[in-house]
Amino acid sequence: MSNLLNVENLEIKFRTADGTLPAVRNISFSVDREETLCIVGESGSGKSITSLSIMGLLPSNGDITKGSIYLEDENLSGKKEDEMERLRGNKLSMIFQEPMTALNPVLTIGYQLREPLIIHKNMSKKEASQASVELLDKVGIPNPKEKLNQHPHELSGGMRQRVMIAMALACEPSLLIADEPTTALDVTIQAQILDLINDLQSEIGMGVIFVTHDMGVVAEIADRVMVMYGGEVIELADVETLFDNPLHPYTKGLLDSVPDVDDVSKEINAIKGSMPSLNEEIPGCRFHPRCPFAMDICKQKEPPTFEVTSTHYSKCWLQEVNQSEPSNTVTST
Ligand code: SF4
């Protein structure tokens, strides 16, 4: 295993009053060093839950019930909370949509930046303060020295987002997970933050998982794209292939629903219907009630994941129909 991250046959279930509900259904993927994998899908597709499971931050009623998550040679799915805590902010970092979930409102920016450096990098307080100033400068915060003594509420939303990114990058993580970190920001700041993540990625060599529903962001930053639907991975490809030759009807629908600035006559075809809820067992393909191409087999038999090329996978029966030669199937669920 030479990848940075290897997720194999991951299954996540939630214990609820209505019973045990599957949120992530047998998914496998990997992330390489210096690679950006975008996970896309509507809300409820399982993309955020997948990221939280890698961080060891599933809600308390969520369990990994099957499969493994390897970061280099460590199996994260078997780790105790204190071991995960050691990895977070060290090898693993996460940035969230709402910075206030990551920042502590009662502590100064300086304290929050220094702490991980003192704990994980054995820096003295003075060294950590100096490194904090450099970090804030790197994420484009003006007058970084002054900011060390301020509290999160004294900064604007965009500045808080930058502080959170500085915190996430403080220990030069091997893997950075970003869950819709730019959704709440205006377009200019969003672009600056994407550039920043990209620059730091080549500098540190970290892998990035970027969770988003914005295909414009995907086009800009992804190396590979993983499309999730109803807790499953339904298509996985490098970014050029996904945009030029999407195969799964759901992916096509996602791309069709993006407005085209160069072609105002293009209709915005939002996918009709909605994502199945967790407890909805749908026979055959989980997308079939919404799929304009659904065939008889789709209603009866779950499609396997077809390996179209060595870098392109689609979990859809059309793949079998469209190919004269049967292609490989990598999972037979
Ligand atoms: Fe549509 Fe059938 Fe493909 Fe599912 S398997 S996406 S229902 S064509």
Ligand code: MG
């Ligand atoms: Mg989400």
